[in-house]
Amino acid sequence: MSILSMSNIKKSFGDNNVLKDISLEVNKGEVVSIIGPSGGGKSTLLRCATLLETIDGGCLKYNGIPVTHTNESGKIVYEKNLNQFRKIFGLVFQNFNLFPHFSVLKNVIDAPVNVLKKTKEEAIEEALALLKKMGLEGKENMYPCDLSGGMQQRVSIVRALAMNPDILFFDEPTSALDPELTGEVLKVIKQLADDKMTMVIVTHEMAFAKAVSDRILFIDKGLVVEEGTPAELFDDTKNDRTKQFLMNYNNI
């Protein structure tokens, strides 16, 4: 059974049809990358999946349980208790969205303690182990403003992982970083892929997408234009629009 199932998702802002008809299934242990030109609807798709935006059509399910259903008059209705679904996924933002008034450690343990109601000791123990794994040992008492962008993004990945999600979404996790800092963040994401973490990654790092993904979606103008394994998409591109987009990236 797939962890995430999005079928025929539609989303408009006013008369701007941002998502026209997008379906996406992600199975346990899979890494799916989403590529495509800016403005194509990639972020909106992730925001719909993570309940930051409401969909206008289609159906969203987590672990087979519907988050939305369509009522008699064709309107989308969301389940009442959405926090049960928020426990299933995590989201890593482009600009981190760490809590600046919390130390690194508190950023990581605050939600496990206050949302999952873990004991502080347990949360700290898990947080320290995760921080160590992400190369952030010894940084737990620092504040986000004292860290480089690359470290901040790794902390935000740890913060998401500390909630023990079944699936982790990334929205251009390295786009806000200086080029020399992207490597360290991509490395930890790769490490998660090796650990069989289920992930959906929106990225412009084509070489990275090719290396970590089981499947890649090329999204443009609110539609999945092409979908396949990295080999299929990069080395045997079918669609002209995909070809044209990939021409901008020559180091794949």
Add this chain to the structure above:
Amino acid sequence: MAPGMVKTCAIFFFTLLFSLPLGLIFTFLHTSKNRVISGIMHFIISVLRGTPLMLQLIAVNFGPWYLFGIETIREKLIPVVIAFSINYAAYFSEIYRGGIESIPVGQYEGATVLGYSKAQTFFRIILPQVVKTILPSVTNEIITLVKDTSLASTLSYAEIFLLSQQYSNTIQQFTPLLVAGVFYYVFNLVVTVVMSRVEKKMSYYKI
């Protein structure tokens, strides 16, 4: 003149005690999704900020008598603190509102995705950052409050200003007023020192 100083301090502390939280309630009502509630609160705040505090003091003190024939309260500290608290709550609520609006939407989204409730998001994530950003404006307001306490003399509440004025008249000397002036000045010096300490304490992080 010591009793006058004590009374001035009483106005000051009680006003802060009530107006700081009341201001937050005003902000909640003002930013409510319910148009009627937010409209009414908007009007109340604009009246409180757009009319003299002296007039509001008189209204709180004599209003009940004019409107309902209820005897005015003997202990003038009560109408004084009521009028001051409501008036300052209006100013604080505008400061809070500005502070809340300055917090990036990403902070709400980050918290929401982690499963924080609305209340948790506000009190754990948003409010602490708001406090830091609005501290300089709050300090300004507190300094104004120290000086505004003298308006309580309107209701014959014998705080330092009224006392020193009467005393000055009685002995036909300027000294009591000078003492009052020094008192306000030192009071605000203390306020400034305390508030900059608080600001320093919060400087361990940047937003």
